[in-house]
Amino acid sequence: MTAQETAPVSAGRGEPLVVLSGVQKHFGQLHALKDIDLTVTRGEVVVVIGPSGSGKSTLCRTINRLETIDEGTITLDGQPLPAEGKELAALRAEVGMVFQSFNLFAHKTILENVTLGPIKVRGMKKEAAEKKARELLERVGVGHQAEKYPAQLSGGQQQRVAIARALAMEPKVMLFDEPTSALDPEMIKEVLDVMVDLAEQGMTMIVVTHEMGFARTAADRVVFMADGAIVEENTPEEFFTNPSSDRAKDFLGKILKH
Amino acid sequence: MDAVFNNMDLFWSGFLRSLGICLWGMVGSLILGTFIAACRVSPIPSLRWFGTSWVTLVRNCPLTVVLFFMAFGLPEIGINQSYYVFGVSALVIYTSAFVCEAIRSGINSVSAGQAEAARSIGLTFSQSLTQVVMPQAFRSIVPPLGSVIIAMFKNSAVVGAFGVGGDLWSVYKNLTSAQGYDGLPVITGVAVGYLCITLPAAAFLAYTERKVAIAR
Numbered sequence: 389m390t391a392q393e394t395a396p397v398s399a400g401r402g403e404p405l406v407v408l409s410g411v412q413k414h415f416g417q418l419h420a421l422k423d424i425d426l427t428v429t430r431g432e433v434v435v436v437i438g439p440s441g442s443g444k445s446t447l448c449r450t451i452n453r454l455e456t457i458d459e460g461t462i463t464l465d466g467q468p469l470p471a472e473g474k475e476l477a478a479l480r481a482e483v484g485m486v487f488q489s490f491n492l493f494a495h496k497t498i499l500e501n502v503t504l505g506p507i508k509v510r511g512m513k514k515e516a517a518e519k520k521a522r523e524l525l526e527r528v529g530v531g532h533q534a535e536k537y538p539a540q541l542s543g544g545q546q547q548r549v550a551i552a553r554a555l556a557m558e559p560k561v562m563l564f565d566e567p568t569s570a571l572d573p574e575m576i577k578e579v580l581d582v583m584v585d586l587a588e589q590g591m592t593m594i595v596v597t598h599e600m601g602f603a604r605t606a607a608d609r610v611v612f613m614a615d616g617a618i619v620e621e622n623t624p625e626e627f628f629t630n631p632s633s634d635r636a637k638d639f640l641g642k643i644l645k646h
Numbered sequence: 647m648d649a650v651f652n653n654m655d656l657f658w659s660g661f662l663r664s665l666g667i668c669l670w671g672m673v674g675s676l677i678l679g680t681f682i683a684a685c686r687v688s689p690i691p692s693l694r695w696f697g698t699s700w701v702t703l704v705r706n707c708p709l710t711v712v713l714f715f716m717a718f719g720l721p722e723i724g725i726n727q728s729y730y731v732f733g734v735s736a737l738v739i740y741t742s743a744f745v746c747e748a749i750r751s752g753i754n755s756v757s758a759g760q761a762e763a764a765r766s767i768g769l770t771f772s773q774s775l776t777q778v779v780m781p782q783a784f785r786s787i788v789p790p791l792g793s794v795i796i797a798m799f800k801n802s803a804v805v806g807a808f809g810v811g812g813d814l815w816s817v818y819k820n821l822t823s824a825q826g827y828d829g830l831p832v833i834t835g836v837a838v839g840y841l842c843i844t845l846p847a848a849a850f851l852a853y854t855e856r857k858v859a860i861a862r
């Protein structure tokens with residue numbers, strides 16, 4: 389992609405795009421999100437990090453309303469998230485999501501996986517959707533696999549297809565929930581490379597990951613969560629070399645050991 | 647076997663009547679069962695509640711109770727229909743609960759991540775169901791659904807025995823009680839009539855199972 393093509397994405401850089409304020413979420417007795425305030429601006433790449441069970445996935449999932457919230461507000465581009473129905477579906481089309489377990493549609497080919505949304509949600513013509521899908525698949529490096537089924541691809545290839553599937557909707561923001569955690573080490577890099585490219589092209593991204601290399605190269609900000617709350621926010625450099633909270637020091641000590 | 651051969655026309659019309667009950671029962675229970683299943687997996691709590699109550703209530707009532715409820719209960723509150731309509735309706739209502747459960751267990755066999763991915767690209771609830779979940783659930787739905795439908799064909803005899811009139815079962819009652827034929831040959835003829843419905847159905851089911859198992 390050239391700089392011109394990405395211009396619309398990076399236009400208005402710095403304006404608030406995703407705004408969470410006072411968000412509370414319970415699962416029964418468990419207080420999963422505690423008074424979360426978070427503003428992600430257009431073009432920003434935010435890495436969310438924290439121990440298991442700290443609410444990172446839940447945070448991601450509330451942003452496209454796969455999880456409902458008990459209190460507080462979440463807005464996308466100034467609009468509050470709709471509660472349900474067609475408006476909610478329309479909102480989700482604006483928010484790309486990449487899952488840890490890829491979740492490609494098992495009964496559809498790679499090409500169909502990528503064209504389904506544009507055809508059914510955006511009302512695109514099949515030919516136009518396929519042309520665009522092939523370009524996207526080419527861009528994430530799986531262009532020659534278009535006619536195969538997901539089960540015939542490696543994990544790394546599947547995850548890159550999942551990224552292409554989300555990009556096909558031309559989302560305003562992309563959410564990644566531990567996109568490389570289910571991958572063998574040699575496949576992690578190929579997925580991270582695609583994500584770094586995307587970040588460089590100005591995509592707004594919220595990424596749950598423990599890949600410090602990615603955070604250092606691509607992230608503008610690291611958000612550290614523990615027990616459902618945001619404990620610390622900083623630039624990647626500051627956060628990794630000089631964490632201020634004890635929770636973050638303790639956590640980094642653990643992940644740096646291995 | 648004179649009882650059968652001398653009354654071929656009676657058997658034939660009885661067979662057609664029974665076949666009709668089966669087919670209406672099948673069409674009705676598939677439509678109603680699919681609707682109830684959609685309620686049970688719906689994001690709207692009141693619809694889920696309705697679906698669950700329906701299944702719990704209907705599945706745990708004997709078919710004869712559903713039949714009597716329709717035929718004797720409904721007229722008391724001013725709803726009058728022929729026994730045929732009541733009979734088929736009872737069969738449809740009773741079977742819909744089992745159809746629903748066959749469909750729902752098939753839907754549950756598809757991982758939740760598939761539906762989440764479908765919703766996350768902006769598909770609506772019904773699009774996720776028809777484009778992503780159902781095509782994958784289909785394979786696990788066909789075998790139990792087939793058994794439910796064949797069981798329903800057999801249950802249609804209960805509806806006949808209950809007095810719909812003109813079906814295979816009433817042929818038996820007519821020939822034995824009213825015309826005094828021996829029971830054994832007549833009931834053999836009735837059995838053959840039912841087998842003519844259920845055996846092709848079972849063969850069709852086996853064929854479909856093989857078909858969906860191959861088709862990815």
Ligand SMILES: Nc1ncnc2c1ncn2[C@@H]1O[C@H](COP(=O)(O)OP(=O)(O)OP(=O)(O)O)[C@@H](O)[C@H]1O
Nearest residue numbers: 415416418420438439440441442443444445446447
């Ligand atoms: N659907 C649910 N029902 C009940 N509890 C849930 C549900 N989803 C998550 N939780 C709980 O909420 C808490 C936060 O979960 P979450 O998945 O957001 O953590 P996480 O930070 O993503 O952890 P991990 O690193 O293990 O993925 C956990 O204690 C989890 O058990």
Ligand SMILES: [Mg+2]
Nearest residue numbers: 444445446566
């Ligand atoms: Mg998680």
